[in-house]
Amino acid sequence: RALYGDDYYVCRFQPGAAEAEFRRLGTELVLRKFFAYRTPGPLFIPKSGWGSPDEEVPLPSWITEEDIKYYTTQFDKSGFTGGLNYYRALNKTWDLTSPWTEAKITVPTKFIVGDLDLTYNTAGAQDFINKGGFKKFVPLLDDVVIMKDVTHFINEEKPKEISAHIINFINKFN
Structure with missing residues (x-):
């Protein structure tokens, strides 16, 4: 509020x-x-x-x-x-997950979001994702992809592009 x-x-x-x-x-x-x-x-x-x-x-x-x-x-x-x-x-x-507040995600990660996604445009989210805050908590962050003209239903809006990103990310581990 x-x-x-x-x-x-x-x-x-x-x-x-x-x-x-x-x-x-x-x-x-x-x-x-x-x-x-x-x-x-x-x-x-x-x-x-x-x-x-x-x-x-x-x-x-x-x-x-x-x-x-x-x-x-x-x-x-x-x-x-x-x-x-x-x-x-x-x-x-938030209360139930508070014991993990400072926990890091320690597996290789690729983050994909649409530039029109309402969560990406929530106050502070873009700065957190793009200016180092995200990387602090996801130290093995491989890549951040901001897809243009895509909203919250990213996998339905751009299925081929999302699949290609996922496949390319997984192929790095072969």
Whole structure:
């Protein structure tokens, strides 16, 4: 709240509130909004609601109507609560993992992120990743790849490029 205010999606995902808003909009529209979100920075869901259920949201080129129908049927079965609970439990997660606060990742690592990813554009993330903070905690960091014009769904947006990065990284160990 201190950084982004009450409309920041983490603040809005209190138990029941997000699910009610997503039900009002319908699963397919919510998924379309998530997949089409290309604004670097945090996702905002106004208290007044996330738009009209009649809103038309075109899909990005990397996802098909068939894909969206499949995801819709899956989320219609499971709902969004499981994913939302991740955000609801962030403070608890920090508490539970606090013994490892200064722990280092000590295996060879390649980090790939999209330049439009909302997490990459969270306050302080770019400086941490690009100005040495990340390397401090991941001493065997081999490479940081910032893919241009790519959002949070990097493996779906650029599957061939992601696969090539992974294969090239693994081949270094042959």
